[in-house]
Amino acid sequence: MVAEVGVGNTQFLNERSLQLLKTLVERYISDGQPVGSRALSKDSDLKLSPATIRNVMADLEDLGLIHSPHTSAGRVPTVTGYRLFVDTLLTVKPVESKDLSLLQQRLTVSDDSNDMIGAASRLLSELTQMAGVVTLPKRDLVCLRHIEFLSLSHTRVLVIFVTNEHEVHNKIIHTSKVFSAAELQQAANYLNTIYSGRSLDTVRKAVLKELQEDQERMSQGMLDAVRMAQLAFDHNNEKDDYVLTGETNLMGFSELSDMDRLKNLFEAFSQKQGVIHLLDQCMQAQGVQIFIGEESGYRAFDHCSLVTSSYSVSDEVVGVLGVIGPTRMAYEKIIPFVDMTAKLLGAALNPKSKTPL
Amino acid sequence: MVAEVGVGNTQFLNERSLQLLKTLVERYISDGQPVGSRALSKDSDLKLSPATIRNVMADLEDLGLIHSPHTSAGRVPTVTGYRLFVDTLLTVKPVESKDLSLLQQRLTVSDDSNDMIGAASRLLSELTQMAGVVTLPKRDLVCLRHIEFLSLSHTRVLVIFVTNEHEVHNKIIHTSKVFSAAELQQAANYLNTIYSGRSLDTVRKAVLKELQEDQERMSQGMLDAVRMAQLAFDHNNEKDDYVLTGETNLMGFSELSDMDRLKNLFEAFSQKQGVIHLLDQCMQAQGVQIFIGEESGYRAFDHCSLVTSSYSVSDEVVGVLGVIGPTRMAYEKIIPFVDMTAKLLGAALNPKSKTPL
DNA sequence: ATTTAGCACTCCTCCAAGGTGAGTGCCAGC
DNA sequence: GCTGGCACTCACCTTGGAGGAGTGCTAAAT
Numbered sequence: 001m002v003a004e005v006g007v008g009n010t011q012f013l014n015e016r017s018l019q020l021l022k023t024l025v026e027r028y029i030s031d032g033q034p035v036g037s038r039a040l041s042k043d044s045d046l047k048l049s050p051a052t053i054r055n056v057m058a059d060l061e062d063l064g065l066i067h068s069p070h071t072s073a074g075r076v077p078t079v080t081g082y083r084l085f086v087d088t089l090l091t092v093k094p095v096e097s098k099d100l101s102l103l104q105q106r107l108t109v110s111d112d113s114n115d116m117i118g119a120a121s122r123l124l125s126e127l128t129q130m131a132g133v134v135t136l137p138k139r140d141l142v143c144l145r146h147i148e149f150l151s152l153s154h155t156r157v158l159v160i161f162v163t164n165e166h167e168v169h170n171k172i173i174h175t176s177k178v179f180s181a182a183e184l185q186q187a188a189n190y191l192n193t194i195y196s197g198r199s200l201d202t203v204r205k206a207v208l209k210e211l212q213e214d215q216e217r218m219s220q221g222m223l224d225a226v227r228m229a230q231l232a233f234d235h236n237n238e239k240d241d242y243v244l245t246g247e248t249n250l251m252g253f254s255e256l257s258d259m260d261r262l263k264n265l266f267e268a269f270s271q272k273q274g275v276i277h278l279l280d281q282c283m284q285a286q287g288v289q290i291f292i293g294e295e296s297g298y299r300a301f302d303h304c305s306l307v308t309s310s311y312s313v314s315d316e317v318v319g320v321l322g323v324i325g326p327t328r329m330a331y332e333k334i335i336p337f338v339d340m341t342a343k344l345l346g347a348a349l350n351p352k353s354k355t356p357l
Numbered sequence: 358m359v360a361e362v363g364v365g366n367t368q369f370l371n372e373r374s375l376q377l378l379k380t381l382v383e384r385y386i387s388d389g390q391p392v393g394s395r396a397l398s399k400d401s402d403l404k405l406s407p408a409t410i411r412n413v414m415a416d417l418e419d420l421g422l423i424h425s426p427h428t429s430a431g432r433v434p435t436v437t438g439y440r441l442f443v444d445t446l447l448t449v450k451p452v453e454s455k456d457l458s459l460l461q462q463r464l465t466v467s468d469d470s471n472d473m474i475g476a477a478s479r480l481l482s483e484l485t486q487m488a489g490v491v492t493l494p495k496r497d498l499v500c501l502r503h504i505e506f507l508s509l510s511h512t513r514v515l516v517i518f519v520t521n522e523h524e525v526h527n528k529i530i531h532t533s534k535v536f537s538a539a540e541l542q543q544a545a546n547y548l549n550t551i552y553s554g555r556s557l558d559t560v561r562k563a564v565l566k567e568l569q570e571d572q573e574r575m576s577q578g579m580l581d582a583v584r585m586a587q588l589a590f591d592h593n594n595e596k597d598d599y600v601l602t603g604e605t606n607l608m609g610f611s612e613l614s615d616m617d618r619l620k621n622l623f624e625a626f627s628q629k630q631g632v633i634h635l636l637d638q639c640m641q642a643q644g645v646q647i648f649i650g651e652e653s654g655y656r657a658f659d660h661c662s663l664v665t666s667s668y669s670v671s672d673e674v675v676g677v678l679g680v681i682g683p684t685r686m687a688y689e690k691i692i693p694f695v696d697m698t699a700k701l702l703g704a705a706l707n708p709k710s711k712t713p714l
Numbered sequence: 715a716t717t718t719a720g721c722a723c724t725c726c727t728c729c730a731a732g733g734t735g736a737g738t739g740c741c742a743g744c
Numbered sequence: 745g746c747t748g749g750c751a752c753t754c755a756c757c758t759t760g761g762a763g764g765a766g767t768g769c770t771a772a773a774t
Contacts, residue, residue, distance in 0.1 A: 036766050049718050054767070071724045072766045111513075112529060150505060150517070156468075158525055160507070160517055168515055168527050172469060248627065251620040263608040270605065393737050406747050411738070428753045429737045 013063070017056050020044055021065060022089040024057075025077045029328050032254065034074030079293040079327070082305075086290055086331050093332050095340045099127050103341060107348040113137065113167045117243050120321055120345045125246025128334060130325030135242045135279050137318040137349070139163065140201040147191050149184035149228065157184065159232040163200065164313065164349070173231040179224070187225035195229070204233045240276050244269055255303050255326045268300035279320045282308040286317070288339050293327045303327060307334050309342035313349045321345060370420070374413050377401055378422060379446040381414075382434045386685055389611065391431030436650040436684070439662075443647055443688050450689050452697045456484050460698060464705040470494065470524045474600050477678055477702045482603025485691055487682030492599040492636050494675040494706070496520065497558040504548050506541035506585065514541065516589040520557065521670065521706070530588040536581070544582035552586070561590045597633045601626055610683045612660050625657035636677045639665040643674070645696050650684045660684060664691050666699035670706045678702060 013021075023044045027035045035043075037050040037057060044053075057075055060066045065081035068074065077085065095103075106119050117134050124132025142163040150158040155178060160170045179187075195203045207229050210218070218226070247269060256262050268274050278296055282289040291306040307329075308322030321342055323334055370378075380401045384392045392400075394407040394414060401410075414432055417423045422438035425431065434442065452460075463476050474491050481489025499520040507515040512535060517527045536544070552560045564587050572580065604626060613619050625631050635653055639646040648663040664686075665679030678699055680691055 034766090038766075050766090051718055051720095052716085055717085058768080068767085070726065071768095072726065072764085074766070146507065146509075148505070148507060148517075150503065150519070152503075152519065158517075158519065160505075160515075160527070162507070162509065162515065168517075168529075170517070170525050170527065172525075245627070248620050248623045251616055251623065257616060259608055259614060263605050266605045266608065270602070391737090395737080407737090408739095408747055408749090409745085411740095412746090415739080425738085427755065428739095429735085429755070431737065 020056050025085045034076050036074035082292045092336050095336050103344050107344050116348050121243040121245040124323050128323050129249050130323050131246045131250050133242050133244045134321040135319040141316050141318050144195055149188050154178050190225045191229050253326045264300040274298050282320045283310050307338050309338045311342040311346040377413050382442040391433050393431035439649045449693050452693050460701050464701050473705050478600040478602045481680050485680050486606050487680050488603045488607050490599050490601045491678040492676040498673050498675050501552055506545050511535050547582045548586055612683045621657040631655050639677045640667050664695050666695050668699040668703040
């Protein structure tokens, strides 16, 4: 008997029903208890008796927006109900000024990008009392500043490269022949001259192309350099990662007090790939993205919501940050807060604000 | 009425009582249920009636070795009981051959020390079904192989140094004046010549001494080099860290099913300093070290036991690894397993088995 | 046609009572 | 010093009823 209802179905509902749904969701978010007709009648500005409210609630239940845990409990929003609320009913509250100043302050204490990522994650979790997550900037989209080779032992070579002014990466590669320090230096010089300032993705593609096409016209030194670059920027080198903090905050929420659920969730956190995939999806969409409960498609997140925003450096989206908490969260504050954090992190990471290399 | 009892009090107990304590602890570890006199009478080889056993149990309880949760439950070992069991009654079982081969195999798949540390932690948690922890090798005790400087922007200089053949560290320092690439190269050469092969601790001390005493006889270049070395090896640079895996395994144990306890424990894990301090203590003692329940002194670990062993590279203790689980764990298997893992990790990390730089 | 009051009903939650069983402590006899 | 017997304790489970919140339905009021 429950009608299947998409999200854009406000036309089926009159102003009053929507108003009541809004009040119900707000009330449930603040109390955590199923909301009954009597309570809703008092809470809403509409002067309606509980009986009338009950009729409306029955309609909302038929549409699959709310649901009652058992006969004599009040109503609780469903995922669809939350979705409608978040998409069309929500009145966002501006970020509190004390939060804002904390963000600005603590995102600018270090000039190391890893420190900034960590700080952002901690800010997200501390100020929301939920879990905060920030992906490391995507290497693909980031610019190569400088590359250097260091011989470790015969064919083992340490590659160091700096991207975007702040980030330092290193990797050990195994070369096919033994190189002298001078040869390595020469290779690095060559690569720096032609690839510096270009995105890693571009570099990777260019390297592939050179190896396929232009081998004849290249000197042995250039060829060696390009081969080493290929090893250094090898795709599977790139293990996406994120910084998650405040997971323990999630243990306080009653909706996650079930040990099995909690275990699944924490396992998902430590396995990472699922979460990474989810966050990658959020990177596509500019701005704030929200997954409520099962919407994420990952069973471990069934009772959680995820509010994310992508962050950009030099107008290029490079990563995602967000907050993980129970579906019952204060969206009206969390959404602008996540949005703001993303903007400020992007600004803090922006190399343009620093002197160039 | 409970006598205060230290650990070396086996003289107060006859052979039979000890035998019964041993059987009781073993039984409790395998079942998780308080052990009654009837069960113990059947389990032990001694042909004694439950009534006799009850008398002995009363003695053991007076000595504070066992305790009954309530009048009509069986007995459960106390921390002191476990301690006596572990110290003098335990018959360790050799590491299972399938575990051994897994250890050997998976500790040698990579030559990157971070990979090895990670692998060790995962092995510890997977094969024990508890949480595994491995500290990163102490930098102090590790040998400097190679140092390199790279200019980032005016006074920001990237320091890269390789220790122990495998580990690569990097840090950004701010110098007091602007250096050219050639000057940096020269400084690196100088430092490599005099400090390569010496432990970071020695280097740090030598640097301090030079700056205090020998400034006159040094050239400007040497002085610059030493000053940069001081910044690079600055003590607070060194944040001890560990790799913890399989925390979620702990969520399965009934003794940790209390949400508050679990939250405290996980918070201790993410705050790290407490755990680091505890692990540091274990580094003093050569070989396997065990903390049972409250013995650790950290409230978060009250219902856990920690079995650790230090691991060494070139006969020098550089780190600690271990397993965290409920006090009720299979010590007879865990202890030799942790011991073995430490030995194999040390062997895998040993630079002597590889070609020198 | 919509809103409201009234009423019977459902079902969760809390509490107390009583039965069951595991295990104990103690005592008397071997 | 060991053992069997016995009364006792206490956690655990089930049952059953009281209380309360909230519902759905119906009929009357607006």
